[in-house]
Amino acid sequence: xxxTRLVFDALRNTRDLGGMLGADGRRIKNGMLIRSGQLxxxxxxxxxxxxxxxxxxxxxxxxxxxxEQPDPEIKGVRSIHSxxxxxLTTGISWEMNTDEVDLDALSxxxxxxxxxxxxxxxxxxxxxxxxxxxxTFLDTLLENSEKAVLWHCxxxxxxAGFAAVIIEYILGVSWENIKExxxxxxxxxxxxxxxxxxxxxxxxxxxxxxxxxxxTAQEDYLDxxxxxxxxxxxxxxxxxxxxxxxxxxxMAALRAKYLE
Numbered sequence: 001x002x003x004t005r006l007v008f009d010a011l012r013n014t015r016d017l018g019g020m021l022g023a024d025g026r027r028i029k030n031g032m033l034i035r036s037g038q039l040x041x042x043x044x045x046x047x048x049x050x051x052x053x054x055x056x057x058x059x060x061x062x063x064x065x066x067x068e069q070p071d072p073e074i075k076g077v078r079s080i081h082s083x084x085x086x087x088l089t090t091g092i093s094w095e096m097n098t099d100e101v102d103l104d105a106l107s108x109x110x111x112x113x114x115x116x117x118x119x120x121x122x123x124x125x126x127x128x129x130x131x132x133x134x135x136t137f138l139d140t141l142l143e144n145s146e147k148a149v150l151w152h153c154x155x156x157x158x159x160a161g162f163a164a165v166i167i168e169y170i171l172g173v174s175w176e177n178i179k180e181x182x183x184x185x186x187x188x189x190x191x192x193x194x195x196x197x198x199x200x201x202x203x204x205x206x207x208x209x210x211x212x213x214x215x216t217a218q219e220d221y222l223d224x225x226x227x228x229x230x231x232x233x234x235x236x237x238x239x240x241x242x243x244x245x246x247x248x249x250x251m252a253a254l255r256a257k258y259l260e
Contacts, residue, residue, distance in 0.1 A: 002181040003035065003164075005188060008049065010041040013156040013188040016148075017164065020181070023172025026259040033141075033258060034148045035164045037156030037189070040069045051075050056144055058137050058151040060084045060159040069154075080140060082133040084124070084159040106214060107200045113213040118224035124162050125229045125239055135244050137163055138170075142253055155192065157185040157217045162225065166244070169236055170251050171258055185217045 003015035014037070018030030034054060038061070042050065057079045059066055066081060106113045124130045141149055153159035161182055168178045186193075193215050200211050226236070233239040240246050 001177050002184045006034070008046045009043040010046055011036060011039065012192065013037040013185060014150075015184075015188070017168065017181075020168065020171075020173050020177060022168075022259050023255055024259075026172075026255075028168075028171055028173075029258055029260050032148050033167060034150040035156060035160050036150055036152040037160070038069060038152060038154050039071045042072055047072055047074050050150070051077060053148050054150045055147040056080065056140055056149045058082055058140055058149065058163075060133055060137075060151065060153040060163065065154065080136065082136040084130045084133040084153070084162075086127065086129045103200065103214075104202075107202075107210050108205050108207055110207050110210040110213060113207075113210040114218070114220065117213060117218070117221050120158070121162070121221040121225040122228040124159075124225050125243055126232055131243055133159075134163060134166055135246075138167070138244060138246060138250070138254070141167065141258070142250060145257075155185075155189055155215070157189065158221075161185060161217060165222065165225075166240070167254070167258075170240060170246070170254050172255065179219060179222060182222055183217055183219065189216070 001020055003017045004019060006014045006016055008014055013035075015035050016030060017028045017033040017035065020028045022028055031053060039050070039057070051074050054074075055077055057071060057074075057077055059071060059079060059081050060083065061081075062083050062085055063081065071079060106116055124134075137151060151160055151163050165178055165182060168181065169175075173181075193212065196215050197208060197211050200206065200214075201208060229236055229239045229243075233242050240251070
């Protein structure tokens, strides 16, 4: 069981976690937890619908990304910027100054691209910027009591995807369903990946497989984050409590608020 894709004019990876099976046989409430890619291309109709659905946006992008491709101002919606990454990160953040040389090299070597992305994911559970960003996200979920919280990065697959993993775990979603929802991103961004291939597959030295690794969700990436979590915290529960600083009372409050 996975999240439900919401149909918008120009937003292709916007999904409601509602209906996913969580703790004690309860399901995540519909219309409360929404993950997405960037919102820059949202049409007027998309923005109107977002204003009806959400009252908080958590933006995980770097400050430079947010400045270059800002979210639209949506009436009645509060925005919180909480950067997961400390700096430009090839293949993850999409600032104009991202190192094109690195990306060009990675697009030619599938093994290097896979290893690189696994390294990024292994940083999510341990770097100060990521831990602060994800704790801010959870605090926002604890505080919000009206419409949905929407969180996003650029494609909605890595930074936002790991945020979805965290809240789904806290709400008691099975690991099988967490992985299924994480990988569902690939179905939602097919057109985006095909477009990116036209840009980054430049010659016979480029590798379609390498570019695919750079711009899709892969189970190996999630496994890399989990390996780091077990090495650092002894397990996901330790990560939630020690890494993110959530108490048992916080987790109970999140379940009470978002499960039915």
